[in-house]
Amino acid sequence: MKNLKLLLITAMVLLYAKSAQSSCNASFTYAISGLTVTFTNTSTTTSGFPNMMMYNWSFGDGTYSTVKNPVKTYATGGVKGIQLFINDSFGCTHLAIDTFILVNPTPTCNASYTKLITGGSGFTVAFTNTSASSSSSNAIRYSWNFYNYNYTDTITSSLKNPTITFTNGGIKYVRLTMYDSISSCTATKMDSIILYNGLACQALFGKTISNLNVTLNNNSINAAYTSSGLNYLWQFSDGTTSTTPSPVKTFATGGMKTIRLTIQDSAHFCTHTKIDTVILTAPVSCTASFTKTITGLSVAFTNTSTSSSGSSAIRYNWYFSDGTSSNLKNPTKLFTSGGVKSARLSLYDSISSCTDTTLVTFILSSGLPPCSANFYGTKSGLSVTLNNLSLNSSGTSLGLTYKWTFSDMTSSTQKNLTKTFATGGYKTIQLDITDSINPCTASARDSFILSGNSCQANFTKTISGLTVTLNNTSLNGNGNTAGLSYSWGGTFPNTTQKNPIITFSNAGLQVIGLFIYDSITNCTSSKSDTFNLVAPTPLCSASFALAIDTTTPFNFFLLNTSLIRPGSSFYWTFGDGGSSTSMTPTHAYSTFGKYLVCLTVSDSVCTSTYCDSIGMDSLGNLLKKGGFSFRTLDYTKLTGATGLVKMAEPMKYFVYPNPSAGELNVEVNLREATPLNFELMDISGKILATKNIGLASGNYKESLDLSELKPSIYFLSIRSNQGVSTFKVIKN
Known part of the structure; x- marks a missing residue:
């Protein structure tokens, strides 16, 4: 019983620790098909228990769901507002909201029928009505007209499936008109038949429509009810023709199109024509997209969205991760802090009723150098010993959290560890770090081939200012360098040297990748490294x-x-x-x-x-x-100055406190009157502040206010008649 209580207390402590660290984010995507919307839940939680998350969907029409990935079919179109509320059971809740527009499907109807010709003196034809309407209504009226080739002897009927007896043979014309009073849709089908001695050939075809493509299925029969001996002529409303039995016709534009099939049954002296009309709709597409330019905490968005309609009547809605929004086409957003940010762009084309949404996540720097994820691995059989070299924005490991992800779907949060795989082969390892002090995330990824003889890409680097010297320590599958070829790439021009020396043109985050090929064992391997370069501080001063x-x-x-x-x-x-x-x-x-x-x-x-x-x-x-x-x-030697009676010696300054949280003091003892010039510069050499004072001899103290400066490294230059002194100052 005592052990059970201890176990329960331990579990409660672990759950409390999880809840204290938990954060969650509600998000989702969706796909629209007519009035049906399929939702994909992309919500996340750091609690470590994603299966314990609860979901509450509100679909904007008074219906709700607690399913993780629901499928919703609306009764009507229009603007729909969606809300997803999540609770990860550890005290973290979050709400995601989105809107979209559904378009009611256009009513369609199609007049069609089949016919059965029976021989004999009566020339009787039985018509079977196969018309259809998208409203599925039973309130459809039908009007049939039957007449000779010279439009005489007209017969009419309002029956759905009439049987007509003609008084003689020859060419007969049939027209069926349908009207759906529910959807106000009207359609007409015209056809002709030949009654010849009680027998007649029939031009028959079906069709399948896909955007601007019409696939035609020829079912025509001769007077003997077979397809033997038939010749075909297809005529289309765009002026083109075809003699193929069942062609596939692609029209250049949408709209109403006419298709005419004429068959000739030479064995039975029969010719028949069937005419049909179709309404084609050009495919509608639109894509929401944008690019961004980041300057500090300001992000300028350039809208690159497109729509197949070519319309300029497009509405844009931007939603940013800090809860703000914009309906400008190209907004500029100023965030109040650094870290992981996101921007979502939704567009609606009122001409084509097309909608699309895109979401982009990015990281803003807090002003400090970015953090860097870095590690190297040492192989031994199926084990890889991982040595973590990651640094935060201040160049230490303080405040860093780690997540290792392995290709066998396992993970770890240790800083350094030895990973043992169950099997050999190609393995990948990814390290993700988070700097909790200065919000920053970074990733590093490497690959290994385990068991047997395998090659291994590896290198070390030495940094001097903006110059990086690379030491290639890669080995082939036999443990030496024979047969190896190299390819370096990253944020610098590619090279195939074994040990290149790279001078970067700019400071900041840099990436180096090495790919090797072992021609002896036919093995490949790669390694990449991400790190930050700091521009060297100028050290010259003329005086x-x-x-x-x-x-x-x-x-x-x-x-x-x-x-x-x-x-x-x-x-x-x-x-x-x-x-x-x-x-x-x-x-x-x-x-x-x-x-x-x-x-x-x-x-x-x-x-x-x-x-x-x-x-x-x-x-x-x-x-x-x-x-x-x-x-x-x-001045450093002072040779040849036998008559020197007076020279200026460098003055001694006392600069404190250093590091400083706000006020920086400078004390000096002047042996004679002299002007003093103070210049404060950042690490790029940019002058941030200057101050000039004229002083008599004696002890002086001057104070400088650094409270408005962000935490970083600065340089204070003090110039007098006796020379220039420069001090490195750290602002906390």
Whole structure:
């Protein structure tokens, strides 16, 4: 009893945990055929117990159903409103609503009959009425007219199935007109028969209509009631003909069409013609479709829907996953948050009464780099050891949940596991991750061939900025690389190199796929990887400082204090037309005065320029006849500066708190008066804020407000007369 209680408590805890995590989504699709609608329930729940979901359908005409996938036949057409309410039994409920238009079928009726000719002096013909009407009404009136080829000796009847006795032989004409008073449908059939010595051939045919196609079934008989010796001539209302016994006729357009069959029974000197009319309807089709352009949380939708009617009188209804809607043709929707979103477009063509609906699901980024699903597997017999390398938007595994799906229809939510298959062969493994902190989902998929000798596609990667170096570790079925050929593809140009080095043009989410073929064991294998590239942060900053040379008159030093990387280039302009590409140039001016000196440093990803006015005035005390000059020194070495009496040293800044939730403080001790310039940049180098202040010597504290910035990495650059300092700042 104690164990039973413990088991019940454990089950209740598990059910409570499921209900606390449960989320559900009501959704459905439908297919329309006349007044009958077949619904397909696509609702989902994360409770893990989909079979415990309850469904309540409301069909908008006062009827309801609790069946998962009902089939509903309406009594009449018109606008119908559908509601599906779901409850997953763990506290999650959701309601899905949709509307569509049903078109009442057009009333149809068809006048037809068969006849039986009996010989003898009376020339008697028994007519059997086979007319039909879509209303299935019994209130149908019939009018028969019988007359000779010259329209004499007219006989009439209102019976449904009359028997007529003609006084002589020859060509006789028969016309049957029917009228359905319920549907107001009228149809007429005209025919001719030949009575010859008590015998007559008959042109007979049936028809099957499919859109603009009419399949004709020739049942004509000669005077001896066989088809022997008959010749056929079909004539159609579009001017075409055929002598085939049972042709298939395709008309170019819809509408009323006339079909005439004339037969000739040469053995019995008999000719007969049958005329029939059909009404054809051109097929109606329409397709709801659209494309989308995502910019942050804004999505611009471009409507690409089509309709066979070519009509411009089409109504559009958009429904978005946040509960909003629009009837514009091409709306732009701004969502308030990132994550999984959906858009449904329904169209109605009032000319052709055609309707269609499409639903598209997509993911909006919250502004942070997207999360990435990644793993690799190690095979051993029928087992694959799976190592999960997935990262969230912040580059860690914090807040991630996992779902592994295997080709044997099993699954797991562990982070790392060893999967053992029951049989060998081609196996697929998919990993789906969800970042609960910064809403994001991602998937990774790989395939393996287990048991026996099988090849295996595999690779590792090394990322440096936007460059990815790929190390191909694929093996053939014999455990080596003999006979392997490679094909790489993804978000970069395809290549067949074994170990390519790929430089992407843009940062962001990238995909790399490898397909291999083992020509020795006739084996194929593939592997794909999805990851995020972050553009490298520019690290160059041009700057220089002035120091007077006390040992050489009319000379001073420029200290090159630029922040650079190996391989950087330099370009100086001295304000008098002179220039240099040296890191530490020497320059002589011909006259005294002030000159604007500029230094530009650059490398493969960064360019920076710094300018300042330099010179000597007459009291400084170099302004006299003649000229002056300067030498540039490497600030990191300071060689050759024996007369250096004054130079600017880099100032020390204290930046805190870092990371910061809102306010960022900068403290500095100024040895002399100097202007300070603050620049805040994002990881792409875009300047977000600037601030300029002029300060005297002393201790200062400056505060910057980061509260309006989204969580990310930023760079703070502080420029003074003594150079530039750059700090990486993390905003929580």
